[in-house]
Amino acid sequence: MFLKYENLQKTGAFKVRGALSKVYRLLQREKNIRGVVAASAGNHAQGVAYAASVFGIRCCIVMPETASISKVEATRSYGAEVVLYGRVYDEAEAKAREIALEHGYSFIHAFNDIEVIAGQATIAWELIEQLNDFDMVVVPIGGGGLASGILSVLKKVKPNVKVIGVEPSAAPKMLESIKAGKPVTIQVKPSLADGLVTKRPGDITFEIVSNLIDDIVVVDENEIALAIYLLLERAKVLAEGAGAASLAALISGKIATERKKVVALITGGNIDLTSLYRIIVRGLAVYGRIARLTVVLPDFPGTLRDVLEVIAKYRGNIVDIRHDRMATDVPWHARVEIVVEVPRKEVIEEIAKELRFRGYVVEKYSFED
Amino acid sequence: MFLKYENLQKTGAFKVRGALSKVYRLLQREKNIRGVVAASAGNHAQGVAYAASVFGIRCCIVMPETASISKVEATRSYGAEVVLYGRVYDEAEAKAREIALEHGYSFIHAFNDIEVIAGQATIAWELIEQLNDFDMVVVPIGGGGLASGILSVLKKVKPNVKVIGVEPSAAPKMLESIKAGKPVTIQVKPSLADGLVTKRPGDITFEIVSNLIDDIVVVDENEIALAIYLLLERAKVLAEGAGAASLAALISGKIATERKKVVALITGGNIDLTSLYRIIVRGLAVYGRIARLTVVLPDFPGTLRDVLEVIAKYRGNIVDIRHDRMATDVPWHARVEIVVEVPRKEVIEEIAKELRFRGYVVEKYSFED
Numbered sequence: 001m002f003l004k005y006e007n008l009q010k011t012g013a014f015k016v017r018g019a020l021s022k023v024y025r026l027l028q029r030e031k032n033i034r035g036v037v038a039a040s041a042g043n044h045a046q047g048v049a050y051a052a053s054v055f056g057i058r059c060c061i062v063m064p065e066t067a068s069i070s071k072v073e074a075t076r077s078y079g080a081e082v083v084l085y086g087r088v089y090d091e092a093e094a095k096a097r098e099i100a101l102e103h104g105y106s107f108i109h110a111f112n113d114i115e116v117i118a119g120q121a122t123i124a125w126e127l128i129e130q131l132n133d134f135d136m137v138v139v140p141i142g143g144g145g146l147a148s149g150i151l152s153v154l155k156k157v158k159p160n161v162k163v164i165g166v167e168p169s170a171a172p173k174m175l176e177s178i179k180a181g182k183p184v185t186i187q188v189k190p191s192l193a194d195g196l197v198t199k200r201p202g203d204i205t206f207e208i209v210s211n212l213i214d215d216i217v218v219v220d221e222n223e224i225a226l227a228i229y230l231l232l233e234r235a236k237v238l239a240e241g242a243g244a245a246s247l248a249a250l251i252s253g254k255i256a257t258e259r260k261k262v263v264a265l266i267t268g269g270n271i272d273l274t275s276l277y278r279i280i281v282r283g284l285a286v287y288g289r290i291a292r293l294t295v296v297l298p299d300f301p302g303t304l305r306d307v308l309e310v311i312a313k314y315r316g317n318i319v320d321i322r323h324d325r326m327a328t329d330v331p332w333h334a335r336v337e338i339v340v341e342v343p344r345k346e347v348i349e350e351i352a353k354e355l356r357f358r359g360y361v362v363e364k365y366s367f368e369d
Numbered sequence: 370m371f372l373k374y375e376n377l378q379k380t381g382a383f384k385v386r387g388a389l390s391k392v393y394r395l396l397q398r399e400k401n402i403r404g405v406v407a408a409s410a411g412n413h414a415q416g417v418a419y420a421a422s423v424f425g426i427r428c429c430i431v432m433p434e435t436a437s438i439s440k441v442e443a444t445r446s447y448g449a450e451v452v453l454y455g456r457v458y459d460e461a462e463a464k465a466r467e468i469a470l471e472h473g474y475s476f477i478h479a480f481n482d483i484e485v486i487a488g489q490a491t492i493a494w495e496l497i498e499q500l501n502d503f504d505m506v507v508v509p510i511g512g513g514g515l516a517s518g519i520l521s522v523l524k525k526v527k528p529n530v531k532v533i534g535v536e537p538s539a540a541p542k543m544l545e546s547i548k549a550g551k552p553v554t555i556q557v558k559p560s561l562a563d564g565l566v567t568k569r570p571g572d573i574t575f576e577i578v579s580n581l582i583d584d585i586v587v588v589d590e591n592e593i594a595l596a597i598y599l600l601l602e603r604a605k606v607l608a609e610g611a612g613a614a615s616l617a618a619l620i621s622g623k624i625a626t627e628r629k630k631v632v633a634l635i636t637g638g639n640i641d642l643t644s645l646y647r648i649i650v651r652g653l654a655v656y657g658r659i660a661r662l663t664v665v666l667p668d669f670p671g672t673l674r675d676v677l678e679v680i681a682k683y684r685g686n687i688v689d690i691r692h693d694r695m696a697t698d699v700p701w702h703a704r705v706e707i708v709v710e711v712p713r714k715e716v717i718e719e720i721a722k723e724l725r726f727r728g729y730v731v732e733k734y735s736f737e738d
Contacts, residue, residue, distance in 0.1 A: 007605045069658075069686055069712050070602070229642070233439070236376045236638035238605040269605035273598070274653070274688050274710050277646035284643070289438075317438055319643050341643050343438050 001250065001262050002131060004123065007239050007269025011078075013195075014120060014267050015047035015110070018145060021119025022108050023051040035059060037105040039096035041067040041089060042195050043268050044110040049080035060105060062096040064088055068272045111145030112202025120149030127263060128157065135260040136162040138246040140267055141174045141216065142196045144205030150265075151212040165209065165216040166249040168224065168241075171197040175216045177206055192224045192279065195242030195268060217255060222286045223248040229283020231266070240271040241279075281319070281339070285367045288345030290319065293338045293352065296330050296361040304336065307355060314351050317341040335363070370619065370631050371500060373492065376608050376638025380447075382564075383489060383636050384416035384479070387514060390488025391477050392420040404428060406474040408465035410436040410458060411564050412637050413479040418449035429474060431465040433457055437641045480514030481571025489518030496632060497526065504629040505531040507615040509636055510543045510585065511565040513574030519634075520581040534578065534585040535618040537593065537610075540566040544585045546575055561593045561648065564611030564637060586624060591655045592617040598652020600635070609640040610648075650688070650708070654736045657714030659688065662707045662721065665699050665730040673705065676724060683720050686710040704732070 006014035019038075026033055035058030038048040045061045052059030059080040063072060064087060076082050085095040100107040109116065123146070127134065137154065139147050147165050154161050167175055170191035177183045177200070185200040201209065224241050227248035231239045239247075246264040249255055255262075271279075284290035297303040304323070311318065320339040342348050345367070352362045375383035388407075395402055404427030407417040414430045421428030428449040432441060433456060445451050454464040469476040478485065492515070496503065506523065508516050516534050523530050536544055539560035546552045546569070554569040570578065593610050596617035600608045608616075615633040618624055624631075640648075653659035666672040673692070680687065689708040711717050714736070721731045 012605060069684065069710055073712060232607055233642055236381060236607040238601055238607065273602055273649045274659070274686065276649065280642045280645065290643070315438065317643065341438055343442060 001257075001264060002134070003235070003247070004127065004263060004265050005237060006123070006265060006267045007237060007243050011043065011046040011050045011074075012268055012270040013043035013047065013240075013243070014123060014146060014265070015043040016050050017047075017122050018111075018113075018116035018119035018149075019044070019047035019051035019108065020054065021122075022113065022115045023048075023055050023057070025115045026106050027055055027057075033057060033106055034104040035106070036108050037062070037096050037100045037103075038108045038110070039063075039089065039093040040110055041092070042071060043270055045071065045075045045080075046078060046270070048108055049075045049078035053079045058105070060096075060099055060103075062092045062099065064092045070272055071270065074270070109202070111143030111148075112204050113145075114204060117145050117148045117152065117204070117208075120146045121153045122149075123265065124150045124153035131261075131263065133261065134161060134263050136164060136255075136257065136262045138164045138166060138249055138255065138262065138264045140193070140196055140242050140245040140265070141165045141167050141209070142242060143198045144174055144201045144209045146265070146267065147174075147213060148205045148208040151208055155212045162214045163212070164249070164255055165213050166245045167216060167218055168193045168196050168245065169218050169220045171199070172216075172218050173198055174201050174206070174209055175218065177201050178210045178216070182206070192221055192228070192241035193245050195240060196245060215255075217249045219245055219248040219252060219254075222282065223252045225279050225282040226286045227251060228271070228279050229287070232280070237266070238269045238271060239266050240268045243268040284341065288367055290339060290341050291348040291365050291367050293340055293348065293365040294363040295336050295338065295355060296363060297334050297336055299325060299332055299334045303360075306358065307336065307338075307360065310354050310358065311338070311340055311351055313354075314347050315343055316347065316351060370626075370633060371503070372604070372616070373496065373632060373634050374606060375492070375634060375636045376606060376612050380412065380415040380419045380443075381637055381639040382412035382416065382609075382612070383492060383515060383634070384412040385419050386416075386491050387482075387485035387488035387518075388413070388416035388420035388477065389423065390491075391482065391484045392417075392424050392426065394484045395475050396424060396426075402426060402475055403473040404475070405477050406431070406465050406469045406472075407477045407479070408432075408458065408462040409479055410461070411440060412639055414440065414444045414449075415447060415639070417477055418444045418447035422448045427474070429465075429468055429472075431461045431468065433461045439641055440639065443639070478571070480512030480517075481573050482514075483573060486514050486517045486521065486573070486577075489515045490522045491518075492634065493519045493522035500630075500632065502630065503530060503632050505533060505624075505626065505631045507533045507535060507618055507624065507631065507633045509562070509565055509611050509614040509634070510534045510536050510578070511611060512567045513543055513570045513578045515634070515636065516582065517574045517577040520577055524581045531583045532581070533618070533624055534582050535614045536585060536587055537562045537565050537614065538587050538589045540568070541585075541587050542567055543570050543575070543578055544587065546570050547579045547585070551575070561590055561597070561610035562614050564609060565614060584624075586618045588614055588617040588621060588623075591651065592621045594648050594651040595655045596620060597640070597648050598656070601649070606635070607638045607640060608635050609637045612637040653710065657736055659708065659710050660717040660734050660736050662709055662717065662734040663732040664705050664707065664724060665732060666703050666705055668694060668701055668703045672729075675727065676705065676707075676729065679723050679727065680707070680709055680720055682723075683716050684712055685716065685720060
């Protein structure tokens with residue numbers, strides 16, 4: 001398996017390829033363009049801002065008010081003017097198109113644009129250059145721009161290479177659209193892979209992807225968390241949810257890869273560090289390495305110490321403790337919730353067993369987030 | 370500035386170089402060695418375990434009982450027998466030497482061994498091959514094995530290249546030994562750079578480092594945390610504390626680097642993911658991007674909502690809330706401690722000002738961990 005690290009790319013994601021391609025072509029057609037404008041809560045924002053700064057043109061990015069601080073600041077740091085507008089992407093896009101008209105700026109769509117797609121396609125050319133011989137590429141699908149670029153090149157130049165798309169179960173818009181035979185708008189849920197949460201594929205990207213892709217698999221939130229966790233623990237690199245989705249699909253076993261040389265595109269690394277903790281904990285939980293243990297203690301001195309002694313005996317490592325003496329359903333007792341890291345999954349059962357043997361009520365233990 | 374990523378090395382740290390060098394040379398002298406044994410709570414353990422598995426020889430690693438779960442499991446995963454013994458390194462080392470005698474195993478010291486040092490020296494040869502032209506190398510000092518290897522090569526082959534050592538303020542053993550003119554044992558404190566917490570340099574490493582090094586600078590815990598944070602947020606790679614120490618020294622401004630081509634060795638990435646959260650929070654705090662705000666609220670409905678509204682208005686992002694209604698020093702009130710991420714340092718002052726204007730008691734706000 002080969003991982004292509006687009007998280008180590010300028011701006012932290014592959015999106016800069018499409019943005020550079022688009023701005024370059026705009027300038028080839030018209031030397032004196034007024035500026036560019038885009039709407040994005042994510043990596044497209046930074047990509048366009050960076051591309052505009054490279055070519056020295058004005059840039060305005062409209063981001064929904066809910067955009068994370070780090071992404072707003074990163075976009076500003078590339079010299080773009082950031083306008084915070086609307087609650088969701090659609091409102092931000094409407095505003096961006098308004099700004100485009102008002103100032104004569106060129107609007108750059110995040111995926112439904114053949115010149116943006118041509119930029120993402122450079123990844124396929126690089127794969128051919130760097131690896132030459134490979135059997136499969138696994139590619140996450142947000143709006144479908146990346147998949148369209150990869151497919152356009154590979155299905156022409158390397159028709160035997162399989163291209164597999166990955167969507168989060170929170171937003172399987174391409175899969176649903178292919179089933180329907182036309183682009184459809186779906187209900188989406190929040191996802192760790194926020195970069196893949198798009199309600200509807202573009203007309204252009206649907207056309208390309210639906211005709212050329214070999215298969216699309218769906219991954220859930222736990223699989224994405226585990227992939228982020230594994231990349232961090234084992235490979236020492238940081239991927240965002242969307243960036244880890246292709247690896248998530250591979251480790252989930254949903255793709256037949258026997259005796260195949262497989263490339264997973266790690267598409268970006270712009271993840272909110274303040275939320276990374278929850279992802280790590282979830283990854284450890286999926287892995288059976290971190291558990292949540294709820295114990296009811298008689299409310300007198302020494303009982304908590306006794307519980308911690310049992311945990312230490314089995315080499316459990318306390319990550320967090322919440323001690324609730326006000327739980328009204330257990331009068332004269334305290335409920336303690338302990339998040340504990342264990343060497344192996346079975347250890348938590350041994351700990352629970354010994355606690356019960358010592359007379360404590362273990363209400364539950366689980367590997368859930 | 371160039372970063373050499375030894376965190377992306379096999380076993381996640383440069384130590385595997387010294388271990389491979391040592392085991393290889395042992396086998397050259399005697400084909401049928403019984404096995405190897407080492408004492409380490411950290412990267413030397415994994416390095417020796419990996420090297421032994423490469424050459425197919427038996428391996429026993431003694432780790433102090435306090436070693437982290439992830440390091441114990443990683444060492445086991447390379448096929449080593451792990452013995453947990455003693456509270457501190459010295460006790461583990463004594464046990465390892467005992468095992469060496471008992472089983473006829475070769476004991477491999479983590480740094481005070483010229484054949485281990487020769488392995489670490491391969492980094493210098495690689496730098497010459499990969500960069501050729503550079504002016505300075507910044508290298509963290511634990512026991513001094515890495516610095517000894519780098520110095521032995523560069524001071525001979527590239528005498529104009531400056532080599533600067535970095536030690537944590539928690540354990541400046543080489544600096545103190547150089548001042549004393551001989552290896553001395555110092556009092557150490559815990560550090561994020563646990564790989565650099567050594568009480569005393571080796572005789573061999575002291576001899577080499579004290580004679581050849583250009584300077585040693587000392588970094589504190591906040592500087593180390595900020596360097597880990599920056600590598601993760603900007604470069605998308607994970608470094609452990611010791612691994613980020615050279616970058617910490619550079620961004621602290623303690624080394625004059627004007628117009629110099631500088632190499633920082635990012636020596637390892639084996640950090641406990643369950644403790645990463647605290648490091649990220651500290652990094653954000655040093656950066657002025659995360660603050661702790663303590664507010665006293667009258668204990669009736671709607672007040673917490675009101676406080677959160679103010680924070681949202683200034684685009685603060687809540688990371689954690691602890692709501693304490695039992696604080697006895699403020700009867701009929703609740704004390705709320707809020708960890709909040711802000712776009713810029715000044716924003717926390719604006720939030721505090723508006724909260725006070727609305728009649729709340731802001732006990733304190735700070736950027737401390």
